[in-house]
Amino acid sequence: MKYPITLDALEVLDAIDRKGSFAAAANELFRVPSAISYTVQKLEQDLDVVLFRKEGRKAVLTQAGKVLLEQGRGILDAMERLAIATKKTHSGWEPVFNIAIDSILSFDFIYPLIARFYEVLPDIEINIYEEVLGGAQEAITSNRADLVIGAGAEPTPNQGIKYQKIRQIEWIFTVAPGHELTQAALPLSRQLIEQHRFIVVRDSSRNQAPQSHRVFSKRPVLSVPSVTEKINALRSGLGVGFLPVHRIQDMLEQGLLIALPVENTILIETSHMAWKTTNKGKVLRWFIEQLSQHDFI
Amino acid sequence: MKYPITLDALEVLDAIDRKGSFAAAANELFRVPSAISYTVQKLEQDLDVVLFRKEGRKAVLTQAGKVLLEQGRGILDAMERLAIATKKTHSGWEPVFNIAIDSILSFDFIYPLIARFYEVLPDIEINIYEEVLGGAQEAITSNRADLVIGAGAEPTPNQGIKYQKIRQIEWIFTVAPGHELTQAALPLSRQLIEQHRFIVVRDSSRNQAPQSHRVFSKRPVLSVPSVTEKINALRSGLGVGFLPVHRIQDMLEQGLLIALPVENTILIETSHMAWKTTNKGKVLRWFIEQLSQHDFI
DNA sequence: TTTATTGTTCAAATATTTTGAACCTATTAA
DNA sequence: TTAATAGGTTCAAAATATTTGAACAATAAA
Numbered sequence: 001m002k003y004p005i006t007l008d009a010l011e012v013l014d015a016i017d018r019k020g021s022f023a024a025a026a027n028e029l030f031r032v033p034s035a036i037s038y039t040v041q042k043l044e045q046d047l048d049v050v051l052f053r054k055e056g057r058k059a060v061l062t063q064a065g066k067v068l069l070e071q072g073r074g075i076l077d078a079m080e081r082l083a084i085a086t087k088k089t090h091s092g093w094e095p096v097f098n099i100a101i102d103s104i105l106s107f108d109f110i111y112p113l114i115a116r117f118y119e120v121l122p123d124i125e126i127n128i129y130e131e132v133l134g135g136a137q138e139a140i141t142s143n144r145a146d147l148v149i150g151a152g153a154e155p156t157p158n159q160g161i162k163y164q165k166i167r168q169i170e171w172i173f174t175v176a177p178g179h180e181l182t183q184a185a186l187p188l189s190r191q192l193i194e195q196h197r198f199i200v201v202r203d204s205s206r207n208q209a210p211q212s213h214r215v216f217s218k219r220p221v222l223s224v225p226s227v228t229e230k231i232n233a234l235r236s237g238l239g240v241g242f243l244p245v246h247r248i249q250d251m252l253e254q255g256l257l258i259a260l261p262v263e264n265t266i267l268i269e270t271s272h273m274a275w276k277t278t279n280k281g282k283v284l285r286w287f288i289e290q291l292s293q294h295d296f297i
Numbered sequence: 298m299k300y301p302i303t304l305d306a307l308e309v310l311d312a313i314d315r316k317g318s319f320a321a322a323a324n325e326l327f328r329v330p331s332a333i334s335y336t337v338q339k340l341e342q343d344l345d346v347v348l349f350r351k352e353g354r355k356a357v358l359t360q361a362g363k364v365l366l367e368q369g370r371g372i373l374d375a376m377e378r379l380a381i382a383t384k385k386t387h388s389g390w391e392p393v394f395n396i397a398i399d400s401i402l403s404f405d406f407i408y409p410l411i412a413r414f415y416e417v418l419p420d421i422e423i424n425i426y427e428e429v430l431g432g433a434q435e436a437i438t439s440n441r442a443d444l445v446i447g448a449g450a451e452p453t454p455n456q457g458i459k460y461q462k463i464r465q466i467e468w469i470f471t472v473a474p475g476h477e478l479t480q481a482a483l484p485l486s487r488q489l490i491e492q493h494r495f496i497v498v499r500d501s502s503r504n505q506a507p508q509s510h511r512v513f514s515k516r517p518v519l520s521v522p523s524v525t526e527k528i529n530a531l532r533s534g535l536g537v538g539f540l541p542v543h544r545i546q547d548m549l550e551q552g553l554l555i556a557l558p559v560e561n562t563i564l565i566e567t568s569h570m571a572w573k574t575t576n577k578g579k580v581l582r583w584f585i586e587q588l589s590q591h592d593f594i
Numbered sequence: 595t596t597t598a599t600t601g602t603t604c605a606a607a608t609a610t611t612t613t614g615a616a617c618c619t620a621t622t623a624a
Numbered sequence: 625t626t627a628a629t630a631g632g633t634t635c636a637a638a639a640t641a642t643t644t645g646a647a648c649a650a651t652a653a654a
Contacts (some may be wrong), residue, residue: 003304003376005383008642011299023600036644037602043643049383057600057651064386071379075372079300082368083344086302090346090361305611320631332612334633339611354620354631597654603647606642611640624626 004046010072078277100145197239301343306370397442473534484558494536
């Protein structure tokens, strides 16, 4: 016999353990006690292992029974999830979706996007991978990623891969008026600004994610949930950081925020996304659509 | 219906996929073709998902079918291991120890580690299996694995699961001085390097991992038992391959080995390990300790 | 000592799976 | 073009497997 353990047997075992007796398990499963007895005996026989010992009028799990039950529960869970994943796939939703992001890009806009995604579809697994320079490209051709957010303009068209430019963002180092850095010599050095508290956009997908792999190193100091909050925090003088120019143009003009040049800093971030044209998944569509909208930023 | 997917159905699906047709699967399973048909139809009906599409006179898996099969195989494996573990517990043996490794990671360091383990505790059965992207995470929550070696930095802390970073490894494509690839235009293309003989670290453990893995294709390869041997073989000009930078720094500087850039290659491999905090096993501790040591590499 | 609860056994009833023959349908060979 | 062949499906009958219910034994609680 290839698989002596059946799902039904595991289900029965689980019910017995939770309810405390064969009789109660029978009741829960809408079966008659003798059916439970039969299932357990069959399992013990097929597996050639004693799973219950009689203690008084009750049956108690043996050590082997406990191992079987504990691990078996994991398998039952996996089965349930597999059924869900399969159905999701059938209706066009990928069960897992992998995003690779070039590590030089800012993640400020990605976290809120993922958070938004989980609000809509909480049980799809999103994995974000950071890729170093050429890696993002490779990630897609080797099917490691479904969507790549890469740095630079769109690369030359490639067989089977679609590229699309994402809005170009100009980042600028910003502090509140009266901040001590406004007194420092310009341009500011990296060393100097790193001594100040940075405000970063937090990965808010943490709590809601079914399970998400996040793969970048960061040393956040003050985390906020979105770029809007980041602007507010900066204005309140809680810290310093880079902000997208187009979002703070007015405030800069009104003197509510001060922009300062920093040495060796790339200000303009051009990025593109890439995906396989054969991929018709709905999750992919969702992300492409969101990223295409000019105001998602 | 609580569990629409049965183990038998997964077994049938697996056989169909491996053998290529319903008829061949029927033959393998000592059943009649109509029985296979019946099982598949029942599964499709219970799950309310189309799993096969007819192409010509053959039946081909749909996307959903592929997801089901791929994940289902993991569950079948888990079932087999569970049966073994239960029997071992019954007979007083320590249960098997399962390690899941993310398939994008290099196995080079694992095989020698397992070999070392057998020197210390030869009676314990170690299973290594490969998990695709998110799967490694899942493997631990569902108890399919006792230890997971996953890609990326440590994920968000999770109830009952402990994560620990493993040393980050930078891999670099290396050849011996005077190798003909040193004359080629840089960066090297994948096609080009694939024409050369690769040196890979062999799976020298008893219970070998399911697949050979990760070498680009069925090219001529030379298997060696450890990374040290791999370095030696490379230096002798026996072949080419990726090596961890920190192990060959000196040799690169002395010109004993030549590093060459390859297009679209991810150079830096970050990884972490994960295990259940409830697991107090001796075997687990041994592996954690070994993997924590910086020089195990 | 009753009485209720728990688990087991066994034959009968019921449900599920497997079979084999007949029948499609798309490729391949003649 | 036609025949032969390699899948795949359908359906009723046969073979298996599971569930039931009644009778029974063992133990704890009243």
